[in-house]
Amino acid sequence: MTQPAIQLQHVKKKIGSKTIIKDLSFDIYPGEVFGFLGPNGAGKTTTIRMIVGLMKMSEGDILIFGKSIKKHYKEAIKPVGAIVENPELYKHLSGYLNLIHYARMVNGVTKKRIDEVVELVGLKQRIHEKVKTYSLGMRQRLGLAQALLHSPKILILDEPTNGLDPAGIREIRQYIRRLAAEEGLAVIVSSHLLSEMELMCDRLGIIQNGQLVGVHTVGEFVGNDHEVMVRFAVDPIDRAFAILSEHYQASPQKEGNQLLHPMNHEDIPELIETLVQNNIKIYGVHAESKTLEEKFLEVTGGEKIV
Amino acid sequence: MFKFIKLVQNENMKTFRRVSSIVMLAILLCALGGVGAINKHYDTKDGKQTWQQQLQAENQTLEKQLKEHPNNSMKETLAINTYRLDHNIKPQDRSTSFWGNIADDAANGMQLVMIFAIIIAGGIVSSEFGSGTIKLLLTRPVSRSTILLSKYVSTLFTILVYTFACFIFSCLVSATFFGLDGLSSPYLFYQDGAVHEGNMLLHVFGQYGFQLIPTVMFVTLAFLISTVFRNSALAIGLSIFGLMAGSLVLQFIGRFTWSKYVIFSNLDLTPYFHGGGEPFREGMTLGFSITVLAIYYMVFIAITWISFKKRDVTA
Ligand SMILES: Nc1ncnc2c1ncn2[C@@H]1O[C@H](COP(=O)(O)OP(=O)(O)OP(=O)(O)O)[C@@H](O)[C@H]1O
Ligand SMILES: [Mg+2]
Numbered sequence: 001m002t003q004p005a006i007q008l009q010h011v012k013k014k015i016g017s018k019t020i021i022k023d024l025s026f027d028i029y030p031g032e033v034f035g036f037l038g039p040n041g042a043g044k045t046t047t048i049r050m051i052v053g054l055m056k057m058s059e060g061d062i063l064i065f066g067k068s069i070k071k072h073y074k075e076a077i078k079p080v081g082a083i084v085e086n087p088e089l090y091k092h093l094s095g096y097l098n099l100i101h102y103a104r105m106v107n108g109v110t111k112k113r114i115d116e117v118v119e120l121v122g123l124k125q126r127i128h129e130k131v132k133t134y135s136l137g138m139r140q141r142l143g144l145a146q147a148l149l150h151s152p153k154i155l156i157l158d159e160p161t162n163g164l165d166p167a168g169i170r171e172i173r174q175y176i177r178r179l180a181a182e183e184g185l186a187v188i189v190s191s192h193l194l195s196e197m198e199l200m201c202d203r204l205g206i207i208q209n210g211q212l213v214g215v216h217t218v219g220e221f222v223g224n225d226h227e228v229m230v231r232f233a234v235d236p237i238d239r240a241f242a243i244l245s246e247h248y249q250a251s252p253q254k255e256g257n258q259l260l261h262p263m264n265h266e267d268i269p270e271l272i273e274t275l276v277q278n279n280i281k282i283y284g285v286h287a288e289s290k291t292l293e294e295k296f297l298e299v300t301g302g303e304k305i306v
Numbered sequence: 307m308f309k310f311i312k313l314v315q316n317e318n319m320k321t322f323r324r325v326s327s328i329v330m331l332a333i334l335l336c337a338l339g340g341v342g343a344i345n346k347h348y349d350t351k352d353g354k355q356t357w358q359q360q361l362q363a364e365n366q367t368l369e370k371q372l373k374e375h376p377n378n379s380m381k382e383t384l385a386i387n388t389y390r391l392d393h394n395i396k397p398q399d400r401s402t403s404f405w406g407n408i409a410d411d412a413a414n415g416m417q418l419v420m421i422f423a424i425i426i427a428g429g430i431v432s433s434e435f436g437s438g439t440i441k442l443l444l445t446r447p448v449s450r451s452t453i454l455l456s457k458y459v460s461t462l463f464t465i466l467v468y469t470f471a472c473f474i475f476s477c478l479v480s481a482t483f484f485g486l487d488g489l490s491s492p493y494l495f496y497q498d499g500a501v502h503e504g505n506m507l508l509h510v511f512g513q514y515g516f517q518l519i520p521t522v523m524f525v526t527l528a529f530l531i532s533t534v535f536r537n538s539a540l541a542i543g544l545s546i547f548g549l550m551a552g553s554l555v556l557q558f559i560g561r562f563t564w565s566k567y568v569i570f571s572n573l574d575l576t577p578y579f580h581g582g583g584e585p586f587r588e589g590m591t592l593g594f595s596i597t598v599l600a601i602y603y604m605v606f607i608a609i610t611w612i613s614f615k616k617r618d619v620t621a
Binding site: 049052055056073075077080082083085086087089090091092104105107146 | 309313315316320323325437438439444445448618620
């Protein structure tokens with residue numbers, strides 16, 4: 001097995017008498033995109049702050065390529081590029097000067113590399129303007145540029161798509177996937193856009209009240225269910241409703257002129273047959289697997305996510 | 307080391323690319339120019355008298371007063387005046403002379419520089435917390451101590467820039483309003499019963515030097531508050547309040563013996579040098595004041611450093 005890029009070992013964080021993070025342990029490997037998921041206040045940002053050394057952990061340790069962030073911070077943080085919460089940059093400087101600023105803080109970032117990154121995040125037109133004139137999405141892009149400047153091996157992004165337009169989201173998503181696949185980067189993303197996580201991540205770590213509820217691959221998390229939501233476009237709808245209610249214990253949901261009903265995948269043909277025998281016209285049947293969002297609500301006990 | 311210079315360069319860039327830093331320089335120029343213009347305008351031109359006649363008149367009054375109340379400072383003034391008359395050296399200690407104006411600015415202009423430096427020092431750490439940029443600043447392969455030091459060094463650099471600007475502006479204003487004819491006159495001082503000639507430029511630099519001591523102390527205090535409370539307004543407000551209230555506080559506590567350990571009593575080192583008047587309390591020496599200041603300074607720096615190094619960043 002390859003060396004993990006990041007290892008969390010029994011990490012705890014207490015602030016005052018409150019334990020915000022309770023014994024968190026997981027590993028993230030090079031080449032994978034790890035989604036960090038949890039309701040508001042679950043402790044995602046706190047965990048990310050501890051990984052990058054902004055907050056000290058009360059117990060446990062975090063290793064980055066085997067180096068302790070506690071004991072060898074400077075060495076450990078070298079391969080990390082990060083955005084923690086919003087990408088806050090110096091508003092009174094131009095985007096370019098912001099990048100120069102961060103380039104000066106590490107070794108070996110050339111002017112050429114800066115231009116390359118600017119091109120990559122699509123800010124070339126506006127890079128010499130002051131950041132205060134940027135839109136949120138442009139700031140997000142500049143934030144990403146500063147994180148990528150020193151060609152990191154680990155990318156940590158707290159809500160990277162916040163404020164981006166759909167095209168921007170797709171661009172960033174594809175770029176993150178490419179970095180992981182081609183350059184073997186380990187990426188941690190936290191996001192509230194669950195559908196987004198589904199497309200972007202390989203594995204999902206779900207955190208709630210400072211505890212890891214589970215780590216799943218996206219495939220097993222979303223796709224291993226036999227129960228699906230089936231949508232029927234039928235006529236007459238009232239009779240179909242009656243048949244379904246009779247056939248199953250629970251009554252289906254009505255949505256316009258469609259019926260929605262959760263059922264086992266194998267039972268669909270039989271139900272269609274019953275409907276046909278009862279002279280109901282079927283215009284469409286659509287089986288929807290549960291979305292990540294529903295699954296997520298299930299795992300976290302239906303707590304609200306924003 | 308090379309990297310450290312780059313970090314300071316970063317801090318300087320952030321400071322001097324702010325409009326407010328440039329506005330402060332402009333205010334300094336306007337203030338010095340304004341004072342120069344007012345002095346020029348209200349110059350009491352006793353046109354009929356030459357400076358020799360003025361000095362002779364002054365000396366007569368001084369001699370009369372000295373007979374009644376012997377007094378050291380009067381004796382010194384008398385000796386220096388006599389020296390001027392004997393050696394034909396025109397006085398350069400009026401606000402309307404080239405050097406006189408510059409020496410005034412070394413005191414008054416530096417008051418402004420002090421306030422400006424406090425404003426910059428008060429924001430240099432806390433503004434990073436306020437804007438959230440601290441998160442990106444501290445997630446680099448640079449230790450927190452190094453970041454803090456680069457900010458402090460940059461603050462000291464800013465003081466030097468403003469002080470230098472004050473001196474240059476002051477020279478320009480002096481030359482414009484009062485001409486350059488006193489340029490080569492020496493600085494006269496009384497020591498060990500005789501009048502000596504010194505270098506005027508060095509004397510002015512000395513004046514700036516004395517002002518730099520309280521400047522550095524208050525700036526370090528502002529830097530401390532900025533780091534500990536992560537709040538610019540508080541840092542600037544408290545430090546400027548200290549700057550203003552210092553002399554007032556001294557009036558109240560002057561009668562207590564312990565008052566000599568208070569920072570305000572030790573900020574002015576001029577009494578320990580010729581022509582500077584009396585120390586705040588009897589028995590205070592240059593060594594004593596420097597020691598007290600050094601202790602305060604080290605305590606300030608230690609608190610700042612520990613606070614910055616240890617505490618979580620939750621901005
Ligand atoms: N400085 C602090 N002092 C006290 N409690 C804090 C502090 N910072 C965070 N917390 C608490 O820690 C918990 C986790 O917060 P955190 O910001 O990590 O959540 P999050 O998962 O990032 O939430 P969100 O989805 O809203 O970004 C919250 O209950 C919060 O109230
Ligand atoms: Mg968060």
